[in-house]
Amino acid sequence: ATQLVWFRNDLRITDNSALSAACRCADDKVIALFVATPEQWKNHNMAAIQAGFIRSNLLSLQHSLAALGIPLEFIQCDDFDASVVEIKRLCDRHGISDIYYNKQYQVNELRRDRQLEATLSPDIICHAFDDALLLPPNSVLTGNGDMYQIFTPFRNRFVSQIQQGIQPVRPVPKARGDKPELTAIPEFNYPILPHDDFPAGEQEAIQRLRTFCRERAADYLKHRDIPALDMTSRLSPYLAIGVLSVRQCYNRLLAEHPDFLSHPDSGAFTWFNELVWREFYHHLIVAYPQLCKHRPFIEWTQGVQWNPEEASFIAWCEGKTGYPIVDAAMRQLNQTGWMHNRLRMITASFLVKDLLIDWRRGERYFISRLIDGDLAANNGGWQWAASTGTDSAPYFRIFNPTTQGKRFDPQGHFIRQWVPELQEVAEKWIHTPHLWAEKQGIELDYPQPIVDHSQARINTLNAFEMARKGM
Ligand code: FAD
Structure with a gap:
């Protein structure tokens, strides 16, 4: 028999449920497949840097698969509908009996998979696996069988369930047959950017994970909020497209810090907690699919009258708001495709609460720039900052961008690096440089603040209040 493994957001050969299942029978021929869907990517605003990262990792995957005796087929077609037609053709051509893939949980992806199953049935059997999370969606529920809407009780339940064990990390399958010829993978019909800060390949990801768990996880609690220190794992690009599995992360963390689950105030537990946020947001989009359709979780926030003005949105995108920590962060994003988590919170809050701009515009902009773009995490982060989501910051709690800068970049090291x-500018004035310039009687080649924070705060509170009262 000939088995087909369809690689999507799981570009790795280690701990890959679909690949392992397809390789179970040593005598079967196994073929791998990747489908590029540039029109769909355009609709989803995928960043060129993420497309570049996918491409590099695909080339690396092709090599690893070849060493296992598995050839990689490549299809390029417009969108998900076209991909179903093309996959059916490929199956017919190769006499495929079974197709294996790891589930993706977003609305469009789930619809595509249902369409594929209907198209291939009954001749070809589809095997879909829960692989992308530590615990699958709909498996961490309240006593009433509902999805949690608050993170902490979700996390507590998650911890008790995970202690009963998770699916083990699956080894790389044994090699079969001769090494196939490496056929050239055509260019994607999509813009591509280089990803210098994040070299491609599973080995790179595994190495980064090991170093982080060994050398930095213990201090994660202390350092994670200081962008200038760069002490987080920076594994998000690899996790977002599945070059690394979250089980590999969890197991490595356990190997280095065996008791971490009993020490909630440890650095290791705090890092694990972030992995659970990732789980929470993925579970949420399955329980509440409207989150994938640009809907807020809190319905009344649909009524907020957003500021439609273009100039301040552009200033935010370009890192020219006159608020140094916001501008430094946006420039980090624009230049590297990645932004530190604390800064994602600060910049998102600034767009929504200081500029009163619709959070969905920010969500879209982030996805169009991020190398780690992930619908669930990005939507969760934006709705948290915009006070429109489950368990989000209450709308009346508004970050002060200057105070945030002082707290998390006290000496302005990060600001100076990007602006x-x-x-x-003297250290004492780095968060209010226009005041310094005024005192010095000089002119800075840097914009004045585009809004007055205290006034903006009042306007935002009013706008949310009006929406809440249905006015
Ligand atoms: P670490 O601190 O080392 O954390 C380890 C891993 O846990 C990360 O790689 C990531 O997979 C996961 N993680 C950490 N924090 C979160 C979180 N708050 N929510 C969900 N998962 C988390 N993360 C993305 O992967 N893709 C996105 O598109 C994305 N958009 C965001 C948008 C906003 C507005 C906000 C506030 C956060 C967003 N995040 C997103 C979450 C978080 O900022 C990044 O995952 C993190 O900065 C990545 O850096 P790291 O790998 O060094 O993280």
Whole structure:
């Protein structure tokens, strides 16, 4: 028999449920497949840097698969509908009996998979696996069998369930047959950007994970909120497209810090807690599919009258708001495709609460720039910051961007790295450089703040209040 493994968001050969299942019978021929859908990517606003990262990792995967005796087929077609037609053709051509893939939980992806199953049935059997999370969606529920809407009780339940064990990390399957020829993978019909900060390949991801768990996880609680220290794992690009599995992360963390689950105040537990946020947001989009359709979780926030003005949105995108920590962060995103978590919170809050701009515009912009773009995590983060989501920041709690800067970049190291115009500003004034310039009687080549925070705060509170009262 000939088995087909369809690689999607799981570009790895280690701990890959679909690949392992397809390789179970040593005598079967196994073929791998990747489908590029540039029109769909465009609709989803996928960042060019993420497309570049996918491509590099696909080339690396092709090599690893070849060493196992598995050839990689590549299809390029417009969108998900077209991909179903093309896969059916490929199955017919190769006489495929079974197709294996790991589940993706977003609405469009689930619809595509249902369409595929209907198209291939009954001749070809589809095997779909829960692989992308530590515990599958709909498996961590309240006593009433509902999805949690608050993170902490979800996390507590998650911890008790995970202690009963998770699916073990699956080894790389044994090699079969001769090494196939490596056929060239055509260019994607999609813009591509290089990803210098994040070299491709499973080995790179595994190495980064090992180093992080050994050397930095213990201090994660202390350092994670300081962007200048760069002490988080920076594994998100690899997790987002599945070059690394979250089980590999969990198991490595356990190997280095065996008791961490009993020490909730440890660095290791705090890092694990972030992995659980990732789980929470993925479970949420399955329980509440409207989250994938640009809907807020809190319905009344649909009534907020957002500021339609273009100039301040552009200033935010370009990192020219006159608020140094916001601008430094946006420039980090624009130049590297990645942004530190604390800064994602600060910049998202600034867009929504200081500029009163619809959070969905920010969500879209982030996805169009992030190398780790992930619908569930990005939507969760945006709805949290915008006070429109489950368990989000209450709308009346508004970050002050200057105070946030002082707290998390006290000496302005991070700001100076990304906003060279502020290089000369004295440390004490780095968060309010225009005041310094005024005192010095000089002009900075840096914008004045585009809003007054205290006034903006009042406007935002009013806008949310009006919406809440249905006015
Ligand atoms: P670490 O601190 O080392 O954490 C380890 C892993 O846990 C991360 O790689 C990530 O997979 C996961 N994780 C950490 N924090 C969160 C979180 N708050 N929510 C969900 N998962 C988390 N993360 C994405 O992967 N893709 C996104 O598109 C994305 N968009 C975001 C948008 C906003 C507005 C906010 C506030 C957060 C967003 N995050 C997103 C979450 C988080 O900022 C990044 O996962 C994190 O900064 C990645 O850096 P790291 O790998 O060093 O994380």
